[in-house]
Amino acid sequence: MQITCWGVRGSVPAPTPKNQRYGGNTSCVTVEADDRILIIDAGTGIRPLGHELLGTDQTIHVALTHVHSDHVEGFPFFKPLYEEERTIHLVDHNYEETQWSLLERFDGFHFPLTELEIPATIHRVQDNGVAFLNDQGFDLSRRPVNHPGGAYGYRISLNGQTVVHIPDNEIDPPGQAVAPFDDLVSFCAGADVLVHDAQYVQDDMPEKSGWGHSILQDACRLARKAQVGHLVLFHHDPDRSDEALDAMQARARERLSPHGIDCTAAYEGLTL
Ligand SMILES: [Zn+2]
Ligand SMILES: [Zn+2]
Numbered sequence: 001m002q003i004t005c006w007g008v009r010g011s012v013p014a015p016t017p018k019n020q021r022y023g024g025n026t027s028c029v030t031v032e033a034d035d036r037i038l039i040i041d042a043g044t045g046i047r048p049l050g051h052e053l054l055g056t057d058q059t060i061h062v063a064l065t066h067v068h069s070d071h072v073e074g075f076p077f078f079k080p081l082y083e084e085e086r087t088i089h090l091v092d093h094n095y096e097e098t099q100w101s102l103l104e105r106f107d108g109f110h111f112p113l114t115e116l117e118i119p120a121t122i123h124r125v126q127d128n129g130v131a132f133l134n135d136q137g138f139d140l141s142r143r144p145v146n147h148p149g150g151a152y153g154y155r156i157s158l159n160g161q162t163v164v165h166i167p168d169n170e171i172d173p174p175g176q177a178v179a180p181f182d183d184l185v186s187f188c189a190g191a192d193v194l195v196h197d198a199q200y201v202q203d204d205m206p207e208k209s210g211w212g213h214s215i216l217q218d219a220c221r222l223a224r225k226a227q228v229g230h231l232v233l234f235h236h237d238p239d240r241s242d243e244a245l246d247a248m249q250a251r252a253r254e255r256l257s258p259h260g261i262d263c264t265a266a267y268e269g270l271t272l
Contacts, residue, residue, distance in 0.1 A: 001158040002032045003165075003193060005232070007045020008266040010168070010199050010213065011070050014238035021242040023268030026070035027167050027235065029195065031138070032058075033158040038138055040154060040165055041065055042075035042102060045268065050079035061136060063091040063129060065167055066151035067100050075102045076111045086120040089136070091129035095150040099126070143187055145169035145179045147212040153179075155187060163272075164191040164228070167235050171218040174210050181222070188226035193272055196222065198233040198265075201248065216248055220255045223263075230262040230272065 007025035015024030026043030037053075039046065039062045053060065060080060064071060080086045093100045101124060106115040115122075125132045133140050139157040144150060146169055153166035164187065171181065179187075188194050199213035213235060223231035233252060236245060249265035256263045264270065 001161045001163065003163050003195070003272050004030045004032070005045070005195075005234070005266045005270040006030065006049040006268060007041075007043045007074070008234055008236055008268060008270075009043075009070070009238055010197070010235035012238050013044045013070075018241040019236075019245075021267060022236060022245050022265065024238075025268060026073070027065075028074065029165060029167075031156050031158070031163060031165075033137075035059060036137060037061065038063065038133065038156070041071040041167065042078065043070050043072070044074040044077075046074040047077045047079075048268070050077070050081075053080050054083065059089070059136075060086070061089045061091065061133060061138070062102065063133065063154075064093040064102070065154070065165075066095070066147065066149060067093050068149070068151075068168070071167070072102060072105070076105055076113075081118050081120050084119045087123060088120055089123045089125060089132070091125045091132065092127075094127070094129065095144075095152075101126075143179065143183070145184070146171070146173040146177050148210070150178075151212075153187065155191070162191045163193045163195065164188045165195045167195065167197055168212055169197050169214060170210070170212045171214045171222055173212075181225075184222055185225045188222060188228060190227060192229045193232060194223055194226065194228040194230070195232040195234050195266065197235040198248070198252070199235045199237050204237075216252055217255070220252050220263075223256060223261055224259050228261060230264070231256060232270070232272070233263065233265040236265070
Protein backbone atom coordinates (compact mmCIF):
# COMPACT_ATOMS: atom_id res chain seq x y z
CA MET A 1 0.00 0.00 0.00
CA GLN A 2 1.15 3.50 -0.72
CA ILE A 3 -0.23 6.69 0.80
CA THR A 4 0.66 10.07 -0.70
CA CYS A 5 -0.12 13.58 0.57
CA TRP A 6 -1.05 16.04 -2.20
CA GLY A 7 -2.46 18.82 -0.04
CA VAL A 8 -1.68 19.14 3.67
CA ARG A 9 -2.95 22.59 4.63
CA GLY A 10 -6.15 23.21 6.54
CA SER A 11 -8.90 25.78 6.25
CA VAL A 12 -7.80 27.69 3.13
CA PRO A 13 -5.07 27.45 0.48
CA ALA A 14 -2.07 29.39 1.76
CA PRO A 15 0.86 29.39 -0.65
CA THR A 16 3.49 31.85 0.60
CA PRO A 17 7.29 32.03 0.35
CA LYS A 18 7.38 31.11 4.05
CA ASN A 19 5.67 27.74 3.71
CA GLN A 20 6.77 26.39 0.34
CA ARG A 21 8.58 23.35 1.74
CA TYR A 22 5.43 21.91 3.28
CA GLY A 23 3.10 23.44 0.70
CA GLY A 24 -0.02 25.56 0.64
CA ASN A 25 -2.58 23.26 -1.00
CA THR A 26 -5.53 21.98 1.02
CA SER A 27 -6.54 18.47 2.01
CA CYS A 28 -6.06 15.63 -0.47
CA VAL A 29 -4.43 12.23 0.06
CA THR A 30 -4.35 9.06 -1.99
CA VAL A 31 -4.23 5.41 -1.00
CA GLU A 32 -3.00 3.15 -3.78
CA ALA A 33 -2.53 -0.54 -4.31
CA ASP A 34 -1.93 -2.33 -7.59
CA ASP A 35 -4.05 -0.69 -10.28
CA ARG A 36 -6.52 1.20 -8.11
CA ILE A 37 -6.38 4.51 -6.34
CA LEU A 38 -8.62 6.02 -3.69
CA ILE A 39 -8.57 9.79 -3.36
CA ILE A 40 -9.76 11.05 0.01
CA ASP A 41 -10.88 14.67 -0.18
CA ALA A 42 -10.69 17.07 -3.07
CA GLY A 43 -9.00 20.16 -1.68
CA THR A 44 -6.66 22.07 -3.97
CA GLY A 45 -4.07 19.27 -3.63
CA ILE A 46 -6.19 17.27 -6.07
CA ARG A 47 -5.08 19.57 -8.90
CA PRO A 48 -1.39 18.47 -9.00
CA LEU A 49 -2.56 14.89 -8.43
CA GLY A 50 -4.72 15.17 -11.54
CA HIS A 51 -1.69 16.03 -13.65
CA GLU A 52 0.01 12.82 -12.48
CA LEU A 53 -3.01 10.66 -13.32
CA LEU A 54 -3.46 11.98 -16.87
CA GLY A 55 -3.12 9.18 -19.39
CA THR A 56 -2.80 6.42 -16.79
CA ASP A 57 -5.20 3.50 -16.61
CA GLN A 58 -5.59 3.47 -12.83
CA THR A 59 -9.19 3.10 -11.67
CA ILE A 60 -10.03 6.32 -9.81
CA HIS A 61 -12.27 6.47 -6.73
CA VAL A 62 -13.05 9.67 -4.84
CA ALA A 63 -14.49 9.81 -1.31
CA LEU A 64 -14.84 12.63 1.21
CA THR A 65 -14.38 13.06 4.94
CA HIS A 66 -16.75 16.05 4.89
CA VAL A 67 -17.67 18.97 2.67
CA HIS A 68 -15.93 22.00 4.18
CA SER A 69 -14.51 24.10 1.35
CA ASP A 70 -10.87 23.11 2.03
CA HIS A 71 -11.86 19.49 1.22
CA VAL A 72 -13.82 20.05 -1.99
CA GLU A 73 -12.69 23.22 -3.75
CA GLY A 74 -10.04 21.64 -5.99
CA PHE A 75 -12.35 19.15 -7.67
CA PRO A 76 -13.39 21.16 -10.76
CA PHE A 77 -9.68 21.49 -11.61
CA PHE A 78 -8.99 17.74 -11.49
CA LYS A 79 -7.75 17.09 -15.03
CA PRO A 80 -8.98 13.47 -15.39
CA LEU A 81 -12.53 14.91 -15.44
CA TYR A 82 -11.65 16.22 -18.90
CA GLU A 83 -10.44 12.89 -20.33
CA GLU A 84 -13.15 11.35 -22.50
CA GLU A 85 -11.96 7.78 -22.00
CA ARG A 86 -11.89 8.09 -18.22
CA THR A 87 -14.33 6.64 -15.69
CA ILE A 88 -14.36 8.12 -12.19
CA HIS A 89 -16.19 6.50 -9.28
CA LEU A 90 -17.50 9.32 -7.14
CA VAL A 91 -18.83 8.51 -3.67
CA ASP A 92 -21.41 10.99 -2.38
CA HIS A 93 -20.99 12.36 1.11
CA ASN A 94 -23.73 11.11 3.42
CA TYR A 95 -23.92 12.28 7.00
CA GLU A 96 -27.01 11.71 9.11
CA GLU A 97 -29.85 13.18 7.01
CA THR A 98 -27.67 15.12 4.58
CA GLN A 99 -26.27 14.05 1.22
CA TRP A 100 -23.93 16.05 -0.98
CA SER A 101 -22.09 15.36 -4.23
CA LEU A 102 -18.98 16.99 -5.66
CA LEU A 103 -21.02 17.29 -8.86
CA GLU A 104 -23.15 19.97 -7.22
CA ARG A 105 -20.37 22.43 -7.96
CA PHE A 106 -20.99 21.93 -11.68
CA ASP A 107 -24.12 24.02 -11.93
CA GLY A 108 -22.93 26.60 -14.48
CA PHE A 109 -23.05 29.23 -11.76
CA HIS A 110 -20.32 28.36 -9.25
CA PHE A 111 -18.28 26.94 -12.15
CA PRO A 112 -18.57 27.53 -15.91
CA LEU A 113 -19.50 23.93 -16.83
CA THR A 114 -22.53 21.89 -15.93
CA GLU A 115 -22.44 18.24 -14.92
CA LEU A 116 -23.54 17.15 -18.41
CA GLU A 117 -20.55 18.91 -19.97
CA ILE A 118 -17.95 16.85 -18.06
CA PRO A 119 -16.15 14.72 -20.70
CA ALA A 120 -15.28 11.79 -18.39
CA THR A 121 -17.82 9.16 -17.40
CA ILE A 122 -18.85 9.75 -13.82
CA HIS A 123 -20.16 6.77 -11.88
CA ARG A 124 -21.96 8.46 -9.01
CA VAL A 125 -22.32 6.27 -5.90
CA GLN A 126 -25.22 7.79 -4.00
CA ASP A 127 -25.82 5.18 -1.29
CA ASN A 128 -23.70 2.64 0.58
CA GLY A 129 -20.42 4.20 -0.47
CA VAL A 130 -18.47 2.19 2.10
CA ALA A 131 -19.88 -1.10 0.77
CA PHE A 132 -19.06 -0.01 -2.78
CA LEU A 133 -15.44 0.79 -1.90
CA ASN A 134 -15.09 -2.57 -0.14
CA ASP A 135 -16.40 -4.27 -3.30
CA GLN A 136 -13.71 -2.38 -5.19
CA GLY A 137 -11.02 -4.02 -3.06
CA PHE A 138 -10.44 -1.41 -0.36
CA ASP A 139 -10.86 -2.99 3.08
CA LEU A 140 -12.32 0.17 4.55
CA SER A 141 -14.38 1.45 7.45
CA ARG A 142 -15.15 4.93 8.69
CA ARG A 143 -16.54 6.60 11.78
CA PRO A 144 -17.82 10.05 12.73
CA VAL A 145 -15.28 12.24 14.53
CA ASN A 146 -15.41 15.52 16.45
CA HIS A 147 -15.85 18.29 13.91
CA PRO A 148 -18.49 21.03 13.48
CA GLY A 149 -21.01 19.93 10.85
CA GLY A 150 -19.81 16.33 11.09
CA ALA A 151 -16.84 14.57 9.49
CA TYR A 152 -15.54 11.02 9.09
CA GLY A 153 -12.22 9.38 9.74
CA TYR A 154 -11.23 6.45 7.50
CA ARG A 155 -9.43 3.22 8.32
CA ILE A 156 -8.14 1.35 5.27
CA SER A 157 -6.25 -1.92 5.03
CA LEU A 158 -4.58 -3.27 1.90
CA ASN A 159 -2.10 -6.08 1.45
CA GLY A 160 -1.69 -6.52 5.22
CA GLN A 161 -1.03 -2.85 6.02
CA THR A 162 -3.33 -0.29 7.61
CA VAL A 163 -3.61 3.47 7.39
CA VAL A 164 -6.02 5.64 9.39
CA HIS A 165 -6.77 9.05 7.93
CA ILE A 166 -8.46 11.65 10.16
CA PRO A 167 -7.73 15.07 8.68
CA ASP A 168 -10.21 17.07 10.76
CA ASN A 169 -10.90 16.08 14.36
CA GLU A 170 -10.84 17.81 17.73
CA ILE A 171 -9.64 15.07 20.06
CA ASP A 172 -10.65 17.00 23.16
CA PRO A 173 -13.67 19.10 22.17
CA PRO A 174 -15.73 21.29 24.49
CA GLY A 175 -19.02 19.59 25.37
CA GLN A 176 -20.16 16.13 24.33
CA ALA A 177 -17.72 14.28 22.05
CA VAL A 178 -19.11 12.42 19.02
CA ALA A 179 -15.93 10.34 19.21
CA PRO A 180 -14.78 9.91 22.82
CA PHE A 181 -11.04 9.41 23.24
CA ASP A 182 -11.27 5.68 23.97
CA ASP A 183 -13.30 5.17 20.78
CA LEU A 184 -10.67 7.03 18.77
CA VAL A 185 -7.98 4.82 20.31
CA SER A 186 -9.90 1.69 19.27
CA PHE A 187 -10.42 3.02 15.74
CA CYS A 188 -6.71 3.83 15.30
CA ALA A 189 -5.34 0.83 17.20
CA GLY A 190 -2.25 -0.74 15.71
CA ALA A 191 -2.34 1.20 12.44
CA ASP A 192 0.95 1.31 10.55
CA VAL A 193 0.29 4.96 9.72
CA LEU A 194 -2.03 7.46 11.40
CA VAL A 195 -2.55 10.70 9.49
CA HIS A 196 -4.15 13.07 11.98
CA ASP A 197 -5.16 16.68 12.39
CA ALA A 198 -2.57 18.63 14.42
CA GLN A 199 -3.49 22.13 13.32
CA TYR A 200 -3.09 23.84 16.67
CA VAL A 201 -0.63 24.24 19.52
CA GLN A 202 -1.42 25.02 23.13
CA ASP A 203 -0.94 28.77 22.51
CA ASP A 204 -3.89 28.71 20.08
CA MET A 205 -6.16 27.76 22.98
CA PRO A 206 -8.64 28.62 24.36
CA GLU A 207 -9.40 30.86 21.36
CA LYS A 208 -9.67 27.95 18.90
CA SER A 209 -11.42 25.52 21.24
CA GLY A 210 -14.49 24.19 19.44
CA TRP A 211 -13.18 24.91 15.92
CA GLY A 212 -12.87 21.17 15.31
CA HIS A 213 -9.10 20.68 15.24
CA SER A 214 -6.56 19.10 17.57
CA ILE A 215 -3.55 20.41 19.38
CA LEU A 216 -0.24 18.70 18.72
CA GLN A 217 0.07 17.05 22.11
CA ASP A 218 -3.38 15.44 21.81
CA ALA A 219 -2.47 13.96 18.41
CA CYS A 220 0.69 12.54 20.00
CA ARG A 221 -1.32 11.14 22.92
CA LEU A 222 -3.68 9.38 20.52
CA ALA A 223 -0.77 7.91 18.51
CA ARG A 224 0.80 6.62 21.72
CA LYS A 225 -2.35 5.09 23.20
CA ALA A 226 -3.29 3.49 19.88
CA GLN A 227 0.27 2.19 19.44
CA VAL A 228 0.50 3.21 15.81
CA GLY A 229 3.76 2.87 13.90
CA HIS A 230 3.97 6.34 12.39
CA LEU A 231 2.10 9.57 13.10
CA VAL A 232 1.74 12.03 10.23
CA LEU A 233 0.83 15.55 11.41
CA PHE A 234 -1.78 16.96 9.03
CA HIS A 235 -4.11 19.92 8.33
CA HIS A 236 -1.49 22.57 9.03
CA ASP A 237 -2.71 25.99 9.99
CA PRO A 238 -2.61 28.40 7.02
CA ASP A 239 -0.46 30.80 9.08
CA ARG A 240 2.12 28.16 10.11
CA SER A 241 5.53 28.76 8.48
CA ASP A 242 7.98 26.04 7.47
CA GLU A 243 10.10 26.88 10.51
CA ALA A 244 7.12 26.63 12.85
CA LEU A 245 6.20 23.23 11.36
CA ASP A 246 9.79 22.03 11.73
CA ALA A 247 9.56 22.94 15.41
CA MET A 248 6.22 21.12 15.84
CA GLN A 249 7.65 18.03 14.18
CA ALA A 250 10.70 18.12 16.47
CA ARG A 251 8.52 18.38 19.58
CA ALA A 252 6.31 15.53 18.45
CA ARG A 253 9.34 13.35 17.72
CA GLU A 254 10.66 14.03 21.20
CA ARG A 255 7.39 12.79 22.66
CA LEU A 256 7.01 9.77 20.41
CA SER A 257 10.46 8.36 19.72
CA PRO A 258 10.82 6.87 23.24
CA HIS A 259 7.74 4.82 22.38
CA GLY A 260 9.15 3.65 19.06
CA ILE A 261 6.73 5.77 17.01
CA ASP A 262 7.95 7.68 13.95
CA CYS A 263 6.56 11.12 13.25
CA THR A 264 6.50 13.31 10.15
CA ALA A 265 4.84 16.66 9.56
CA ALA A 266 3.00 16.09 6.26
CA TYR A 267 4.31 17.90 3.21
CA GLU A 268 3.19 17.87 -0.40
CA GLY A 269 4.67 14.80 -2.02
CA LEU A 270 5.15 12.79 1.17
CA THR A 271 4.76 9.12 0.26
CA LEU A 272 4.75 6.24 2.71
ZN1 LIG B 1 -10.35 20.91 6.90
ZN1 LIG C 1 -13.43 20.81 8.28
